[in-house]
Amino acid sequence: MGQKRFKFGRDLFICNDKSSFTHQNSLQTKIMSDDLNGEDDEFFDVDDVIDSYDPIQSSNIQNELTKEWIGLTRRNFGRTKLPVQMFDRSQISIWSILKQCIGKELSKISMPIIWNEPVSFLQRFTENVLYSYLLDKAEQCDDPIMRMQYVAAFAVSSIASNIDRLSKPFNPLLGETYEFSREELSFRFMSEQVCHHPPVSAFTCESLENRWKFYGSILPKVKFTVKKMIVEPKGTLTLELKRHNEIYTWESLTCTIHNIVVGKLWFEYHGTMEVVNHTRKLRAVLNFKPYSWSTRELHKVEGYVYDSNKQKVRGLYGFWTDSFFSIDIDNFEAFLKQMKKEPKQSTKSSATASLVADESEDLDNEDVPDNTNEHNLPPNSYQLWKIIPKLDYSPQYYNFNLFTMALNELTDDVKRQCPPTDCRFRPDMRKMEDGDIDTANQEKNRLEEKQRAARLEREKRKDDWTPMWFRTEKHSITGEDVWCSNNRYWQRQWSDCPDIF
Numbered sequence: 001m002g003q004k005r006f007k008f009g010r011d012l013f014i015c016n017d018k019s020s021f022t023h024q025n026s027l028q029t030k031i032m033s034d035d036l037n038g039e040d041d042e043f044f045d046v047d048d049v050i051d052s053y054d055p056i057q058s059s060n061i062q063n064e065l066t067k068e069w070i071g072l073t074r075r076n077f078g079r080t081k082l083p084v085q086m087f088d089r090s091q092i093s094i095w096s097i098l099k100q101c102i103g104k105e106l107s108k109i110s111m112p113i114i115w116n117e118p119v120s121f122l123q124r125f126t127e128n129v130l131y132s133y134l135l136d137k138a139e140q141c142d143d144p145i146m147r148m149q150y151v152a153a154f155a156v157s158s159i160a161s162n163i164d165r166l167s168k169p170f171n172p173l174l175g176e177t178y179e180f181s182r183e184e185l186s187f188r189f190m191s192e193q194v195c196h197h198p199p200v201s202a203f204t205c206e207s208l209e210n211r212w213k214f215y216g217s218i219l220p221k222v223k224f225t226v227k228k229m230i231v232e233p234k235g236t237l238t239l240e241l242k243r244h245n246e247i248y249t250w251e252s253l254t255c256t257i258h259n260i261v262v263g264k265l266w267f268e269y270h271g272t273m274e275v276v277n278h279t280r281k282l283r284a285v286l287n288f289k290p291y292s293w294s295t296r297e298l299h300k301v302e303g304y305v306y307d308s309n310k311q312k313v314r315g316l317y318g319f320w321t322d323s324f325f326s327i328d329i330d331n332f333e334a335f336l337k338q339m340k341k342e343p344k345q346s347t348k349s350s351a352t353a354s355l356v357a358d359e360s361e362d363l364d365n366e367d368v369p370d371n372t373n374e375h376n377l378p379p380n381s382y383q384l385w386k387i388i389p390k391l392d393y394s395p396q397y398y399n400f401n402l403f404t405m406a407l408n409e410l411t412d413d414v415k416r417q418c419p420p421t422d423c424r425f426r427p428d429m430r431k432m433e434d435g436d437i438d439t440a441n442q443e444k445n446r447l448e449e450k451q452r453a454a455r456l457e458r459e460k461r462k463d464d465w466t467p468m469w470f471r472t473e474k475h476s477i478t479g480e481d482v483w484c485s486n487n488r489y490w491q492r493q494w495s496d497c498p499d500i501f
């Protein structure tokens with residue numbers, strides 16, 4: 001059989017037969033483009049693929065490497081690197097620092113800046129909307145089950161940038177803000193630290209065509225055990241699809257950071273995420289599997305879409321670090337059975353060779369599991385989402401992807417437009433980004449002092465803190481108090497902004 005190959009960035013795709021091709025790491029997916037069938041061994045440039053792609057002609061727009069995704073992989077969000085590479089931490093013991101943290105709240109943990117990454121939590125939460133084109137796609141679908149699948153794919157994609165990110169973001173100061181908007185993007189995002197103890201960050205992100213609005217707040221709760229750190233982010237995330245009059249909600253997932261005492265740090269999500277379409281009573285239940293010793297599979301997500309009669313209508317499957325698929329129910333169940341029967345061969349990556357192993361059988365001190373996910377997909381499945389390929393040089397830059405690299409860039413536009421409370425004006429983070437750790441530490445102490453003094457001052461005056469851009473409202477569905485934008489930020493009136501830096 002004739003094979004066709006095409007290169008995509010660093011990836012090589014091999015087209016095996018009429019309708020399927022294999023990705024370099026053997027993820028099987030489908031492509032409908034006829035241009036890829038036929039003659040023997042030929043290389044395609046991705047531009048040809050884009051040109052041959054016609055979303056209106058093909059009945060299944062979701063079956064393709066989408067234009068949006070291709071656009072995203074090529075887009076520069078600004079600079080493509082940080083000014084300096086990260087520091088070598090191999091000589092520093094985290095445990096000596098973390099042991100003082102047991103029982104403390106994340107915002108009260110003061111770690112040396114060397115364990116930080118040069119973005120604050122507000123910026124890190126911006127990463128959740130990198131794949132917001134999935135919300136545009138959801139909005140365009142007329143079928144509610146289809147919409148649900150894209151929303152579920154968005155929920156999975158929104159944690160993807162956390163892969164290998166084992167540094168601590170800066171704790172935002174009370175009143176700190178961040179905005180992300182670009183002329184060429186069809187959405188805008190802004191967030192504010194609305195509470196310091198406990199640390200709550202509120203965000204709002206809206207499509208500029210008023211198709212959807214995504215908002216919520218995150219309060220990361222941290223627990224330490226002897227070997228791991230468990231982060232439970234509290235807070236409901238809400239999505240409104242305007243044209244369909246639909247409200248979806250879901251919650252952030254628990255994650256665990258392993259080997260905080262000895263061995264190599266690694267990180268996983270586990271638990272169930274339930275994406276609920278309250279308007280139509282549809283649900284997507286996603287099970288994030290913890291690392292399984294027997295299958296050696298890591299970062300796997302399995303789930304179903306349920307209709308309003310609680311019947312399974314679609315299978316959802318993938319890896320939050322790689323891609324996410326929709327599978328029809330019969331095939332899915334057979335596929336899951338098959339996988340149980342044929343557990344994968346254990347494979348260890350060379351990266352794990354140098355790790356410190358422990359005598360005990362306990363997984364926590366074991367090697368970092370291999371994360372190359374090899375699997376074959378059953379027929380009638382299609383890809384909903386795919387991660388943007390990693391950068392070769394990411395490991396030297398805190399494992400940031402292209403989007404994250406640009407988040408803290410201080411451009412002229414930022415200087416001109418943003419309020420003085422924007423993260424990008426924060427001096428300690430700026431110094432750290434530039435590699436001046438000593439000054440960064442001094443600045444950090446100064447800012448924390450300043451924040452404390454301001455709080456004491458408010459207490460003296462019996463003043464309460466009121467956020468500038470958010471207010472609490474009763475959630476129309478859950479009935480809880482939630483943080484909502486007061487719709488004033490984009491009027492860009494900064495005269496009342498507090499002086500926090």
Ligand SMILES: CC(C)CCC[C@@H](C)[C@H]1CC[C@H]2[C@@H]3CC=C4C[C@@H](O)CC[C@]4(C)[C@H]3CC[C@]12C
Binds near residue numbers: 159169218
């Ligand atoms: C010194 C080392 C061990 C500390 C590193 C701790 C890092 C890995 C922890 C500290 C706080 C954590 C974050 C807290 C909250 C959230 C929000 C959630 O929706 C996604 C995960 C995410 C973004 C966590 C990722 C992991 C995290 C960044």
